[in-house]
Amino acid sequence: xxxxxxxxxxxxxxxxxxxxxxxxxxxxxxxxxxxxxxxxxxxxxxxxxxxxxxxxxxxxxxxxxxxxxxxxxxxxxxxxxxxxxxxxxxxxxxxxxxxxxxxxx
Amino acid sequence: xxxxxxxxxxxxxxxxxxxxxxxxxxxxxxxxxxxxxxxxxxxxxxxxxxxxxxxxxxxxxxxxxxxxxxxxxxxxxxxxxxxxxxxxxxxxxxxxxxxxxxxxxxxxxxxxxxxxxxxxxxxxxxxxxxxxxxxxxxxxxxxxxxxxxxxxxxxxxxxxxxxxxxxxxxxxxxxxxxxxxxxxxxxxxxxxxxxxxxxxxxxxxxxxxxxxxxxxxxxxxxxxxxxxxxxxxxxxxxxxxxxxxxxxxxxxxxxxxxxxxxxxxxxxxxxxxxxxxxxxxxxxxxxxxxxxxxxxxxxxxxxxxxxxxxxxxxxxxxxxxxxxxxxxxxxxxxxxxxxxxxxxxxxxxxxxxxxxxxxxxxxxxxxxxxxxxxxxxxxxxxxxxxxxxxxxxxxxxxxxxxxxxxxxxxxxxxxxxxxx
Numbered sequence: 296x297x298x299x300x301x302x303x304x305x306x307x308x309x310x311x312x313x314x315x316x317x318x319x320x321x322x323x324x325x326x327x328x329x330x331x332x333x334x335x336x337x338x339x340x341x342x343x344x345x346x347x348x349x350x351x352x353x354x355x356x357x358x359x360x361x362x363x364x365x366x367x368x369x370x371x372x373x374x375x376x377x378x379x380x381x382x383x384x385x386x387x388x389x390x391x392x393x394x395x396x397x398x399x400x
Numbered sequence: 401x402x403x404x405x406x407x408x409x410x411x412x413x414x415x416x417x418x419x420x421x422x423x424x425x426x427x428x429x430x431x432x433x434x435x436x437x438x439x440x441x442x443x444x445x446x447x448x449x450x451x452x453x454x455x456x457x458x459x460x461x462x463x464x465x466x467x468x469x470x471x472x473x474x475x476x477x478x479x480x481x482x483x484x485x486x487x488x489x490x491x492x493x494x495x496x497x498x499x500x501x502x503x504x505x506x507x508x509x510x511x512x513x514x515x516x517x518x519x520x521x522x523x524x525x526x527x528x529x530x531x532x533x534x535x536x537x538x539x540x541x542x543x544x545x546x547x548x549x550x551x552x553x554x555x556x557x558x559x560x561x562x563x564x565x566x567x568x569x570x571x572x573x574x575x576x577x578x579x580x581x582x583x584x585x586x587x588x589x590x591x592x593x594x595x596x597x598x599x600x601x602x603x604x605x606x607x608x609x610x611x612x613x614x615x616x617x618x619x620x621x622x623x624x625x626x627x628x629x630x631x632x633x634x635x636x637x638x639x640x641x642x643x644x645x646x647x648x649x650x651x652x653x654x655x656x657x658x659x660x661x662x663x664x665x666x667x668x669x670x671x672x673x674x675x676x677x678x679x680x681x682x683x684x685x686x687x688x689x690x691x692x693x694x695x696x697x698x699x700x701x702x703x704x705x706x707x708x709x710x711x712x713x714x715x716x717x718x719x720x721x722x723x724x725x726x727x728x729x730x731x732x733x734x735x736x737x738x739x740x741x742x743x744x745x746x747x748x749x750x751x752x753x754x755x756x757x758x759x760x761x762x763x764x765x766x767x768x769x770x771x772x773x774x775x776x777x778x779x780x781x782x783x784x785x786x787x788x789x790x791x792x793x794x795x796x797x798x799x800x801x802x803x804x805x806x807x808x809x810x811x812x813x814x815x816x817x818x819x820x
Contacts, residue, residue: 316430317437332456335430336464355440360433 300327301337303375306346309364310372316360338362346371402445405435408454415458416465423465431457506578513571520564527556531713539710548629549713551622558619565612634690635718638668643724644688652695653680654702656731660738661701662755667691667716668723669706670747670765673740676730686725690715693727704729720746720763736806748815757807764814771819775804780817787817 301323308314308322320334341347346368351358364372409428416424431452438448531553538546626632637644659681664671669691676682683704685693690712695704704727708715723746731737731753740755744762751760752770760767764785771778772790780787780799787794789801799819810817 315433315437317434317441320434321441330453330456331434331451332453332460335427335457336460338430339426339461339464357433357436359437360429 301329301333302341303372303379305334305337305341305362306364306368306372306375309347309362310369313361313363315362319362341368344371404445404449408435408449408452411454412457415454416461419462419465423461427457427461503578503582506574510571510574510578513567513574517564517567517571520560520567523560524557524564527553527560531557534713537708537710538713542711544629545631545711545713548626548631551625551627551629552631552713554622555619555626556622558615558617558622562612562615562619565608565615569608631712634712635714638690638715638718638723641724646689647725648687648689650685650687650693652683652702652704653678654695654697656681656735659697659700659702661740662729662737663701663703663741664727664729665704665741665743666693666706666723666727666745666747667708668719668746669693669725669727669744670723670749671727671729671742671744672750673729673731673742674750674752675733675735677733678730679732681729681731681735683727683729685727688725691725716745723747751808754806755808756805757809759809759811761811762813762815765812766815767810767812767817769808769810769817769819771801771803771808774806776806776808777801777803778808778810778819780810780819782812782815782817784814785812785816787819789819791820 304323304326305319308319314322316334316338319338320331323329323334324331338347342349344367346365347362348365349360349362351360353359409432412428412431413424416427435448435452439445531549534553535546535549538549636642656679662673662681664673664683669686681702683695683702685695685704685706687693690709691706692709693704693706695702706727708719712718726747736754736756738756740753740758742749742751742758742760744765746763746765748766748768749760749762750768751758752773754774754776758776760769769778769780778799778801782797785797787797787799789799799817801819810819
């Protein structure tokens, strides 16, 4: 379940500003309890799909790689948001024990 | 970096050594940067290393790299390494292994489609080669028919090429979807929606569509060239054993006193030999426009052979269907040649004459032999057909009957042998 939310989470974080790998990992870890090794494949996949791009900035004598969301990535994030909105009803229903009165409130 | 961190990086590199550099390099860079950032943030080396499992990192990178590589490969190559690499990345999880097992069904279908597509492409090459071969064999004066033959080759090549392209694209689509499902299963087995498709090159799609249209257009052009040359109609009429509208009657006659052997061969025309009322040996042949027949005198023998006139390509293949044109040979009463040989690819053969030795062979035509009228000893055999004697069908494929001084050997591969 947690792994499934990594992609939208990374897109959501980067939507508000670029971040480097460790910073992203720390921010994700602050939200979801997940192994530190789980993020790298997600970043690679998002890059392969053209949802993220990278650039490097010199920092303390070495290069720091920043991740930036692409326009395509923003569209994908919006799709995720719509999907999650649909899921909210399901989550509320599960919490209430199956009584389908969520929409009537 | 410390020895421990160097050790981790070395383990990572060792675990990924068989992956291409473009997959390994970014991974090693990422983890080197990650550790440097973590140290800079004040975390201790022990803490960092305790939370990084080499096996986990390697498995995740392998699974990701294999699928990315597989998706970027063209055609069936994407199938070959993907399954194996994914299995390695799965780490033996039963649920994920069952996902891979389920994926084997569309994989098998895709492989079948790829094979069919390759078959179609090979058939394109074969039809092109055959067309060139047939055209070079055709008579130079049959210009229209040669154009028609080229059209026929173009028609076959265009349609087969378009079919092959469609099959290939279908296999590609199945493979792509399967890989995407696998990818989702490996990384996010709980996700409801697959990740978005990798961006496709619009140029490639345009090229494929253009190739498909060009192939279809070539096929139609081929058809347009073939129809005026009347090739399709000729094939249909031969295949359906229809009597040709235009036949040229040809005849030859020979003095029986000078002729001791007779050798008649046809492709698909029937052969009838019988005793006639003339004092000469006569041959009458109905020549369709796509055949050519000639009787020649050789020493004390006569030979007749029917060949393609070079006006209709692929005739030998089509002419395997039983023809309706005939070659009729009549011999004088009392004439008994030393040796008679009758052969036809698919034409029916009817024999009612004496000969010291007569050999009759047909591939799939009917063979009728009037044995009782003359003192024949008969040996008959068939491979897939039937033998009947005086109207009774035998339940075996050979027959032998001793008789008088005349000898007959009758062979039919697929046709009926009727001995009367």
